[in-house]
Amino acid sequence: MKTEFLGLKLKNPVIVAAGPWNRDGRSLLKGISAGAGAVITETIVSDALIDVRPRIAYNGLGAQNIRLYSDIQVEGWQREMDIAKSRDSVVIASVSAHTPSELAYLAMKMEKFGADAIELGISSPMGESLEVVASDAERVYQMTKEVVRSVKIPVMVKLSQNATNISKVAKAVKSAGGAGVSAINTVRCILGVDVETAEPTLSTYGGYSGVPIRPLGLASVATIAQTVDDIQICGIGGIEDYKNALEYIMLGASAVQVGTSVMIHGFDRIQEIVSDLEQWSAKKGIKEAKSIRGMALENLKSFEEIKIEPVVSRVDTPVCQRECTACVTACIYGAIQKIEGQILLDPEKCTGCGLCTFVCPDKKFKLDW
């Protein structure tokens, strides 16, 4: 499934996100070899980086990182870009800085080194100032405008779900001449606390990523698609498989990025997503992402439009031999009983909340509209 994103023709919409799995030229080549449509460098900054240790935690569901940025100075990226561009590839450079001029300087350098586009990584939840910038549409406008003025290649801006009004920030990117936005960056978090030692999992606030943030990413992408005209969007957050990629595309994204899944499962995951996406689109006769882009937005209603007519749950095959009482427990309205392997559903008590249709592993419940 081809896509056009930021004016670049990508062979597929799957992009390897910025992060330490893309810390140098050789790492970027891994994503390219796995078949990604494009790859994005770890964020490049002008100040020398000293990594804290430890800096990445994972609880089996999501990850917290306090990794910060690339430990290769911008000049060193000339060598890394030569390696990454040695194959037919689309390489996007992620850069970050505190001032528009510093940001423009880094972007110009990376353009000179062969980057096909720039991603402004100005929305990391680590470091108070950047978090403040990510919510400040005027600052984002100034930064984007300075970079757009300084380079010829397309510029996208990575947005934060922590922003108070993501639409306003996306509109600022567009009016500053940005070619698109990517959403979302990691979400400010504390992964957990060891209650025996009172130690947080990592020693400071970090960025949350992986499967648990996918619903936040999907909502951000849909919000931007619905509220900002003609803006190109790259969906990010918790993509594990081709279906997740399609979810983002159907909510308005032209391309998607994958990060934590590569970190945990390796670059084979990219190969898998790309090949499953190809199979799915071949079966459906879909050649380009744009023919399904935003399809789900037509079914996304505002709260005011949602039905309020009575809806009740129905169970067609009430015999249930499983060692399970999930539906009985989850029906907070007391409409379900399980007696000697029979599911008894009282339509008088059912308020049509819908939860039983999700908790039953056998999908026994249906809602009658």
Ligand SMILES: Cc1cc2nc3c(=O)[nH]c(=O)nc-3n(C[C@H](O)[C@H](O)[C@H](O)COP(=O)(O)O)c2cc1C
């Ligand atoms: C360990 C780690 C390091 C990251 N480093 C960067 C970075 O350098 N620049 C950036 O813009 N995003 C960075 N991210 C954020 C990812 O690019 C991505 O936006 C986020 O993780 C959500 O996507 P995911 O759920 O697929 O990981 C990092 C994420 C992780 C887990």
Ligand code: SF4
């Ligand atoms: S729809 Fe809600 S109220 Fe009705 S049976 Fe299911 S869980 Fe109970």
Ligand code: SF4
């Ligand atoms: S949730 Fe499904 S499997 Fe579990 S008791 Fe209810 S009907 Fe049976």
